[in-house]
Amino acid sequence: MQVDRLGGGGLIDRTKTLNFTFNGRPYRGFEGDTLASALLANGVRLTARSFKYHRPRGIVGSGVEEPSTLVELMGEDASGNRPVTTVPLREGLVAKSVNCWPSPEFDIGAVNQLFARFIPAGFYYKTFKWPNWHLYEPSIRKAAGLAGAPVEAPKSGHFENRYAHCDLLIAGAGPAGLMAALAAGRAGQRVMLIDEGMQAGGSLLNRNLTIEGKPAMDWVATTVCELDAMPNVTQLQNATVWGYREHNFVMVNERAPEHPSILERNWRVRAARVLCSTGAIERTLVFGNNDRPGVMLASAIQAYVNRYAVRPGKRAVIFTNNNSAYGVAADMAAAGIDIAAIIDSRETVPDAARAAVPKQEILSGHVVYSTHGGRLVKAVSVMPSNGGATRRIACDLLAVSGGWNPAVHLWSQSRGTLAYDEALSTFRPDTPVQNAISAGAANGDLTLADALRSGAEAGAGGGKTPEIPASDDLPYAVEPIWRVEQARGKAFLDMQNDVSVDDVHLALREGYDNVEHVKRYTTGGMGIDQGKVGNINIIGTVAIQKGLPLDEVGTTTFRAPYTPVSFGAIGGIREGSVSLPYRHTPITAWNLANGAFMYESGARWRRPGYFPRTGEGFQDAVNRECRAVRNDVGVYDGSPLGTFELKGRDVDKFLDHLYTNIMSTLKPGRARYGLMLSDDGLVADDGVALRLSKDRWIISTSTGHADAMNAHMEEILQTEFPDYNVFITTVTSQWNNVTICGPKAREVMEALGTAIDISPETLPFMAFADGHVAGIPARIVRVSFTGELSFEVNVAPRDLLALWEMTLEVGAPFGIAPIGSEANHVLRVEKGFLSLGHEVDGPIDPYDLGLGWAMSKKKADYFGKRSVALRRDGTTNRRELVGVIPEPDRMIPEGAPLTPGGERKATEGFVTACVYSTVHDRWVGLALLENGHSRHGETVHVRLNEGVIPARVTPPIHYDPEGERLRS
Amino acid sequence: MTYDAKIDRLPIFALFDLKGPQEALSKWAKDTPAFPKGPNKLTHKASATLCHIGPRRWLLRDDLENEATWSASLNPEEAPADISIVRVSDTQTFFRITGPDASEVMSIGCTLDLHPAVFADDAVSYTEFFGCKALVLRCEHGFDCAVEQSFGNMIKDFLNRATA
Amino acid sequence: MMNIPCPFCGPRNEAEFAFGGPVKPHRPDPNAVSEVEWTQYITTVPNPLGPVEERWWHVKGCGTWLTIWRDTRTHDIVEGPGDAG
16 A cells, blocks of 8 residues: 555656565555665555664665665675665665664664664774684675676676767756757757756756746656757766766766666867766755654655655644755645654745745754654754753654755866855855856756856856756755764664774874875765765865864765766676687688687687697697698698788887897898897897898788887887888788698698799798699798798688698598697707797897897897897806706696796796697606706706606707708 | 577688878889779779778778789888788678668668768778777678678677577 | 877777887987986886876887876876877
């Protein structure tokens, strides 16, 4: 039964009844309700327990400011810690309160109330510091009882991110925002009008005001209609501008996009100008037991009565320090709520306010100092502000209004400054830093006429201001009270975090006297609501205690998000297979179809690790692939190697500067291995350069460093040597390759068919030739990464799959096998070839790697030359590359430390790689070892948790040290 | 389908990367469309499009069947030292996104402002698309968007998710 | 997400750029400077609280290496000492 639903009125659709469940009980509401309004309509007043003390709590607000009742939604739209006032009601909604178990009526944690005096601010910091906080954190978090994260991904759709651009982004479609949109929209600007509510109107939805003599919502409807017709205006409802970043980059969370398969959408908007017309938020008043269910913000009651046709109580007391509550009182009375009294802390109540409720008893110069009741307020205690007789007034609803705070959160995120306004007793926007403006209540223009005017002017931005419609509103006046001195019982400043006046006093006594420190120490303002109704009272309390004006106390920093945003909305569609980028080569489908075990192998490339045959394990497959290359022939796809074409008159000069060795002497048709250092002497990359003609070159980089080398080369050319005539074109994906390697590689090449003379005399090691292979235009390059005779057949990607399949077909009689990156790794370790990231790390230089020959002595300068010389000057005990043979024969994990004698001493090196060598039929490895070049033959010791492994030091080349095979 | 948009992965185009001073290039490269007047602008001639995509840098696009003709006329091997011409046809995978919601699909992946007043018919630019470097230009009823070939499968994956 | 002005493309989202670090002095001739001067050049990177001149590479755009003055406190792109009229 919707016992507290009014007989008529409201912006709800009474023809659409919605069933929902709250804390296990079934209820009904109407289309247009929020969960909060529906619960109140059903007479549910006790809706929550507080965070720390588990005190009974009810619904306090009507929107994003709600500090008190957080709910967890169950089922399909599972999400936690949602303010009950921001959950639109829908059919079948299942929700429960957080912070209490099993229910707010019977809450086991409520026992905390008995110990409340023993758990003041800072209690956790002081108590749970030994041995460390992390030991206690999990159980405290559980006791604190905020909702857990959903455990399953939503089934009904996905999240989306999108980018947008506009001339004017308007945050808030209240009277100011709508006027601004009209002004800018009519002027042809690209406008985005974003509003957090389910429908436009802002405060007009909740108040009984008129514009041009008609209900204000009529004007809203007409305005929305006009804006809808403008193609240059985008209107979003149920969408929050939650972040204001640098350079007018604004984040918008649209919670229910019209597409059914999109759960939420996050807009990233670059706006030339941003208007903060975010409205104002009513602040609470601070007195004893001001958190009891039935104590609500006056503006919230106004919203429930007018917008939702709900009567949140039968007999009310109103406690205020400003005029706005008088308009609320009139609306409440009209809805049939009996107003027992209006308690106004001001000695003199302005006539304009009195006129709103002409017959009402008003106790001016009085305060409410405490409330009474258990799970619902039953009475309030009242006394004159300056002392005197107390009085107890029975009621089941207490409306409080402490005045209004412009919602400056977004403005502050934009780094705009705030100034304290004495007349309004609050902070309001002062000087913008980015291209932002503020209008309406958000700017402190708290009457409707002012809001319409400032919105129109802001939207026009100096252009033509539209005509401002006539409106009526109560003039605003306030006299602040930051806390009731005579308060009896806990007086809460931040209800969500259970922070009371006493906690702030304690923080100040203990020396946390900056407002930011008070925030951290007490957690006041750190909840999901970020202290929207209470922060200013904390500032006021600090000000009173320290005897300072409010503007000297200042505010805490406002940070994004303004209201909670789900992680899904931030992540967008980037989940599952696209969580990380990935790249593929043209034969990826073939690899998968042929059982390759694929994984990332640097620079986001997904490559085959190995090709297991049926029943074959990892090591067996890798061993078989290695034997194929060493004994017969193997083939792999070497496409991901970074490849660049260089062209220009000065390429020679440039490459000589880039590489440590001399490149300019290379003849066309020949290739040369080269080493590149960074200017601080570290090994940046290695690769092969091919000279195509006098001024055309192809250079290759390692797969993982292709992007970095491209950046490096472009930076040098554009900043260091802008006068060099060199052009770089990335051709990694123009030249893919099939690399055929092994003693029978030449026979396979002949079987494929090519007119190129591939004899060792005409096409020796480190030579290349252009022509056709198997009828496909190709460049054959004689380089080898396996130590075997090797032909790298470079073709356009469009031809790669055909060449690959033909190679396997004609190679079959020779025992050809496709090989993956694991076998490649084994083969290169056997040969002592370098791998960046394995052998090449920070401190290592080319001499340590045995590549001193590549460091040109003839060239006066090249990148890294001076720095390497400096580093080597006077250093002893360099770590040098060696081979290691584990004795006994076993695997050593990569990175395993070498220590003198295997003792617990400083390391003298580490094992960089260890593989099972099929040619030696045992494990062999590479290591970086102090003075390793002079220690061949020694035994060193690998120190592992499981024990010490001796290993014999050898030269780093375990196989074919003369390189006869690769030259064959 | 969330969006009324059609997504096609196109066969490769003939693409040539042209670098160098415009004067030297236009002297060597005959029969190309006229060099565009400004940065990130394009011009057409028959089926060919010439895009000004960077300082002293252009991209020539044409149907693949004309690749050999262009190779012969541009003759990269013989081009003077102070200009660079490289065939890069295989390096880019083009997606064609068309239909009433094409620009909405684009906005999910692309940071660039594609409003017709800002990004007109003669506009072209490298920008970001689902985290990748991408060339974006208009086509009839939508956009052509090219990414490095090796990211093609991933971009398809992204587009499938975006329009699911 | 900054909006970085590219001399070729105009203002573009930061995501299109790669950070190239603060601008160091021009690379000296390593054979003409002392050890101390060379080490200084290699290891000293400007890191002020306030405006710093830095390089960005428009890697996902036109490929230009550009220079901006960025205020490290605010991300504001500001006029450098040499830019003033």
